[in-house]
Amino acid sequence: MSSIFDITTTPSMLQRVSKAVVFNCRRPKPDYIDEELVLERLQSFGLDFVFFDCYEDFYENQEQYEAYGENILFLNEAPKTKEESEVIHRLQPKYILWVTYPHFFIACAEYTRHNLKLKNEPTIPFTVFSSALERCFLYHVAKMQYISGSILEIGAYSGGTSLALALGNRASNVKDIVFSVDRQFQDDYDYFMKSAGVEESIVKGEYYSKEFSKLAEETFIKHSQKAELRILWIDGDHSYEGTKFDIATYSKYLKDGGILMIHDYGLSDSHHGGIPKAVWEELVDNDEYSNFAVIGSIFYAQKNRKEKFVDFSNISSAQNSPANVLNWLSKKYDFKDKKVFLYGAGLHTDEILKLAQTYNREFYNAVVALIDDNRANQGNMIHNKIIMSLDRVKMEDFDFIIPSSFDYESNIIRELDKNGVETKKVVPIYTNDEYLKDMQSKIPVIRDFDMLERVLKMSYVE
Ligand SMILES: C[S@@+](CC[C@H](N)C(=O)[O-])C[C@H]1O[C@@H](n2cnc3c(N)ncnc32)[C@H](O)[C@@H]1O
Known part of the structure; x- marks a missing residue:
């Protein structure tokens, strides 16, 4: 079984991986990437790696790659086109190291060589913004939560999480619409939705979240009869203000028992540092919400209603998060x-x-x-x-x-x-x-597939 790592624990991940293939997927290199610093950092962890400057270098040197059983791909940015995504799919890396803000933030999205299948569920394709653990969780929440209503996603990029939600929705008894909003969808979004055959259950809205808020109600009613959400998934504007806006604006449509999830919780870099503050103010300190947990880096909360769709009560691990x-x-x-x-x-x-x-x-x-x-x-x-x-x-x-x-x-x-x-x-x-008591009882953390499997087994209504 492959190891799964929390998005915030890259150094410990690197300590466990002895060999890696590292490569820069983009040429020219974006200015904000200090590649030398990143390579130096990898070296300081004693990592044995080969470095390819771009995809073409990789194609010419495939045998070198083969020699590295345990591998990491170093992506300067997430893949942007269908071709780039296909390269990642073909390589099937065991770990992906994804660098955005090179001074101190090295985030890691892990990817299992074979996507996890729980109870023979369909394989969930991936894009690198979310981990396999996180997409698997989204899939199961969309599948198991049985109250009526649609799903809203803010922030879709190539559609890794849209797909997880749409596949879960299709496997559920609800089968409503997945509304997916992004200020700019990537080129490969439609390709992914089509290949999974879920394009008809998805309504895309190419808007900034603020713009969409003015159209939300009529859009929901037009496609799903009611403006009622059963799941709200937020992964768009990651600033403190943006997160607060998305939670406050769209949670109005969330039904009792509805589930609100926010990505990238717990990081302290300048891009994501405002998320925990917004989450504590809007959710943790709000009596309307309960049953909190963190799955990978997804913050999970349920609105009102005593019945829990996911039962985290047997999980007792807290997040090491400043x-x-x-x-x-x-x-x-x-x-x-x-x-x-x-x-x-x-x-x-x-x-x-x-x-x-x-x-x-x-x-x-x-x-x-x-x-x-x-x-x-x-x-x-x-x-x-x-x-x-x-x-x-x-x-x-x-x-x-x-x-x-x-x-x-x-x-x-x-x-x-x-x-x-x-x-x-x-x-x-x-x-x-x-x-420890506060954090474990209030915000338990699911770090790996073993824990996730336990939780899902406890939670599924057969
Ligand atoms: C991290 S990506 C989403 C990744 C996707 N949820 C996944 O895990 O596969 C963030 C996306 O949010 C979009 N975005 C950022 N700010 C936004 C805003 N204010 N309104 C709508 N979309 C926004 C970006 O265009 C980007 O595609």
Whole structure:
């Protein structure tokens, strides 16, 4: 069985893959890709790889590719044309590494060599914006959720997820319309829908989400008699404002028991960092919604109604996500006029500060400085916060020290204790029962197909 990785855990994925074929699918290279940096990063993980500059290079050197059993394709961008998609289909890579914002964000969309088949369901073709795990989940939600109503997708690109939803819809008892909205569909969209034979159940709307909101009601009524959705899937404008707009605008049409899903939850890069804030404000803190979960990077919520279509109750794993940490901390503590130190000056702190700088100024302003034991780091700045030694911080007056590391939290807490820092001033996160209980019970996470299969088995009404 192939391994499945969470979209946010690329470094650990790379540690597990020893050999890779890496290739840039686009020539000329887009300016925003710092290819050297990416290759350097792959090297720093000790990855043995061959690099092809584009598809043509690959065609000329196919034997080299064959020698690499475990492989990653490095795509500078997702495939845009039918031909490009066909190359990916033909190669059937085991892993896909997809690079968009090269400075720090390397997102990974995994792809299983053989698409997962649960209960002999049809194979779901893929495009690289969503993972096989995520598309499989969308398919099953569209199939199992039996209340009447149509499905709305905002953000379709080549139609990877439109297809999952349309195939699920066709296999369901409901068989209504899938409305698919995108400001610009890719060329291969129609090809994919046609080859799966679902084009007649799909109504495409080539509009910006804002424009479509003015036509939504009449479009729904025209094609599906009622303006009532059973599923709302959002993967369009990923900004904080865009996500909030899509949730607020289109959830009006979502029926009781309806399911709302949002892609790319939990990332902290500048492109996706606003999504968790919008999700917490619109859904997590809203009594109308419950039964939350994260599947890959899909945030799942159900509107009203006690009966659950997907039962996540046996899942007890929480997401290691700075976005959740920041939202959780802000609910638990008032940071106004407080003095806080973050212990740890690594990637975790970088992500927390990056998010806070834009989306949580109160927390950002409360952070006075960072603590790091490594002398070489002391005096450096991360997001305008200076790094200091613990000895120096002990002389300061402060309200909290927050360990900021998933792996080293216990060590940090021991160090603080050894140095006589009062326990009440230390705010643990990942070793904090309260945090774990909140996140596990409130937003459990499905990371792999084994977990998904368990959930689907529990949930299906036979
Ligand atoms: C990440 S892609 C969608 C991928 C697709 N859901 C999948 O997983 O296969 C995002 C799409 O949203 C579209 N988009 C971005 N902003 C939009 C907006 N404001 N209104 C409509 N579409 C938008 C883009 O054109 C792009 O095709």
